[in-house]
Amino acid sequence: MTPGFYLLHPWLNGSGRGERPNGSGAHNAWRAPESDPLDTGRLRYIPPPSGLLLHTLHGWMQAYGEQLEGIPPERRGLLLDAYGAFDGVREEYSRPLRAAPPEMVSPLLFPHTSEMSAAAMAAILFDLKGPVICVHPLCPCEVGGGVPALLEEGRILLEGGLCDVILVAALCFTPMPLGEEAVAETAAAHGFPVVDCGVALALDHNEEYKRRVPRDVVRRQAGFTGVCEPLLECVLHD
Amino acid sequence: MKEHNTKREKERKGVFLTSALYREGVEDFGACLEAVRNEAGPALRGVEQVYAATILGDMAEEQATLAGPRAPMALQKEFLGMLRGVADVPVTLVSTACVSGATALALARARIIAGHAQRVGVLAFEQCSPFLSEGFGALRCLTNRPAPYTRERSGFRLAPGFGWLLLSSHHEKGGGIRLAGAATTNDAAHLTGPDREGRGLRRAIESALRQAGAGPLEVDAIKLNGAGTGPADASEYQALRACFGDRLPEIPCLCLKPVIGHMQGACGVVETILASEALRLQHLPGIPQAMRQDAEFPFFFPERAGAREMKKMLLLYSGMGGQNAALILEREDG
Numbered sequence: 263m264t265p266g267f268y269l270l271h272p273w274l275n276g277s278g279r280g281e282r283p284n285g286s287g288a289h290n291a292w293r294a295p296e297s298d299p300l301d302t303g304r305l306r307y308i309p310p311p312s313g314l315l316l317h318t319l320h321g322w323m324q325a326y327g328e329q330l331e332g333i334p335p336e337r338r339g340l341l342l343d344a345y346g347a348f349d350g351v352r353e354e355y356s357r358p359l360r361a362a363p364p365e366m367v368s369p370l371l372f373p374h375t376s377e378m379s380a381a382a383m384a385a386i387l388f389d390l391k392g393p394v395i396c397v398h399p400l401c402p403c404e405v406g407g408g409v410p411a412l413l414e415e416g417r418i419l420l421e422g423g424l425c426d427v428i429l430v431a432a433l434c435f436t437p438m439p440l441g442e443e444a445v446a447e448t449a450a451a452h453g454f455p456v457v458d459c460g461v462a463l464a465l466d467h468n469e470e471y472k473r474r475v476p477r478d479v480v481r482r483q484a485g486f487t488g489v490c491e492p493l494l495e496c497v498l499h500d
Numbered sequence: 501m502k503e504h505n506t507k508r509e510k511e512r513k514g515v516f517l518t519s520a521l522y523r524e525g526v527e528d529f530g531a532c533l534e535a536v537r538n539e540a541g542p543a544l545r546g547v548e549q550v551y552a553a554t555i556l557g558d559m560a561e562e563q564a565t566l567a568g569p570r571a572p573m574a575l576q577k578e579f580l581g582m583l584r585g586v587a588d589v590p591v592t593l594v595s596t597a598c599v600s601g602a603t604a605l606a607l608a609r610a611r612i613i614a615g616h617a618q619r620v621g622v623l624a625f626e627q628c629s630p631f632l633s634e635g636f637g638a639l640r641c642l643t644n645r646p647a648p649y650t651r652e653r654s655g656f657r658l659a660p661g662f663g664w665l666l667l668s669s670h671h672e673k674g675g676g677i678r679l680a681g682a683a684t685t686n687d688a689a690h691l692t693g694p695d696r697e698g699r700g701l702r703r704a705i706e707s708a709l710r711q712a713g714a715g716p717l718e719v720d721a722i723k724l725n726g727a728g729t730g731p732a733d734a735s736e737y738q739a740l741r742a743c744f745g746d747r748l749p750e751i752p753c754l755c756l757k758p759v760i761g762h763m764q765g766a767c768g769v770v771e772t773i774l775a776s777e778a779l780r781l782q783h784l785p786g787i788p789q790a791m792r793q794d795a796e797f798p799f800f801f802p803e804r805a806g807a808r809e810m811k812k813m814l815l816l817y818s819g820m821g822g823q824n825a826a827l828i829l830e831r832e833d834g
Contacts, residue, residue: 335688336703360630360634367638368638369638370691372638372639373639378819378820379691381686382690382691383691385686386822392686393603393683394596394688394821394823396595397594415607418614419607421610424707
């Protein structure tokens with residue numbers, strides 16, 4: 263198996279099986295070809311958490327994207343909480359990185375182990391040229407991140423006038439090399455099933471945004487992929 | 501009473517660097533926190549929020565094996581848990597590649613400016629793990645002899661380290677260094693490389709200057725990013741050229757990565773600490789590599805260290821994923 267195998271393997275939809283090389287992940291419907299409206303198969307080099315983020319944001323854009331019209335890309339930001347989502351990718355990619363000399367490894371392999379790359383791809387695809395920031399506010403549930411605290415960070419960016427609208431996205435992604443056993447363990451530890459999912463919503467300016475004054479945040483509806491009740495509850499009730 | 505309130509309001513608008521600590525070559529996070537606890541302990545009182553800046557998304561394989569399959573997540577949790585042990589306040593992890601530290605400073609400043617806190621700590625830490633070394637090696641941007649802005653440029657040298665900065669809405673003693681502006685932008689152009697025209701970085705500079713209420717003529721020195729790759733050098737030069745025009749070759753520049761190495765997630769905080777010291781002491785270090793400088797990028801690097809009158813300094817940071825950050829430090833008169 264060459265180091266490039268992991269990158270070229272069509273996890274997302276090329277094989278039609280929607281499985282990772284280790285056979286895990288087949289339970290996630292979003293990876294099936296019919297649920298890939300973004301055609302992420304074109305983007306051959308993206309790991310699943312990045313695909314999940316793009317898919318989630320795409321869902322939001324399809325539903326509410328017209329609301330961004332009139333706001334210049336320089337005033338649109340992205341706040342991403344992908345805590346732990348890339349741990350599995352790092353662990354998996356570290357093997358080919360170490361098994362082969364640098365000249366034999368795709369230069370794209372290493373960047374894709376970072377959540378920042380996922381955020382950068384989203385910035386490119388959705389034309390977000392304001393602050394694009396990956397954060398994780400420590401949350402007692404330790405599953406999807408502290409969504410209320412995440413929203414607070416978004417609000418601060420808006421109040422500070424650093425952007426006019428900010429997409430807030432949170433990913434919950436099981437480190438796949440750990441397999442189904444880890445999923446079951448996590449579910450047992452937290453008392454609810456953990457399902458790969460992404461949530462996106464937008465915080466935006468109010469009518470006074472042009473004056474660049476501290477303002478209340480108007481919350482827009484969420485676009486989401488998959489099912490993750492704790493996250494959605496945070497989003498819908500915060 | 502009204503006058504008193506106005507004075508307080510003026511104080512709140514300022515964001516000052518009030519306590520700083522950094523170490524080079526430290527790879528043990530526990531030792532870093534111990535240093536913060538021992539040396540910056542009194543300054544921790546009253547901190548309302550901490551931003552932890554790091555990439556730290558990796559660990560040695562042998563560690564993973566020893567610690568079990570959940571080690572990567574456990575390491576980050578340990579990082580955050582230990583941090584909360586030092587300052588039991590809300591902690592937010594910021595991980596935006598090499599701009600993590602500068603982004604954390606921008607978030608901390610925005611939190612204080614918005615009136616949500618008066619004292620915010622920023623701790624940045626980075627290890628030099630084999631994974632990072634191998635990853636940057638695959639990107640062909642590692643070298644033992646970093647030489648940004650020269651024809652011999654071949655990348656950067658990774659270095660471990662940590663830095664701690666406390667931002668406060670007021671400064672008790674006379675003088676002080678103010679974080680007058682802090683902005684981050686994204687190029688939205690390329691996954692790893694910068695926008696060759698430097699448009700994102702230019703927007704960050706303009707935004708930071710606007711926050712500081714300053715114009716390009718008021719910048720007395722520039723701390724360059726200095727990643728040491730051709731595209732990064734070109735992008736930085738284009739952005740600065742667009743902002744400062746013909747005045748650029750007259751502004752003294754400072755570049756720290758060839759000296760202290762590239763601390764990735766921690767470089768934003770550590771380099772800000774060093775630059776603030778240069779500003780406070782009114783002393784600019786020299787850059788010996790100026791002799792071999794690439795004529796395409798005619799920055800002004802003083803060859804010898806020396807006293808220099810400076811009021812405002814612009815600090816630039818760029819990172820993977822098209823990230824840019826610009827900070828404006830301002831020396832307050834005592």
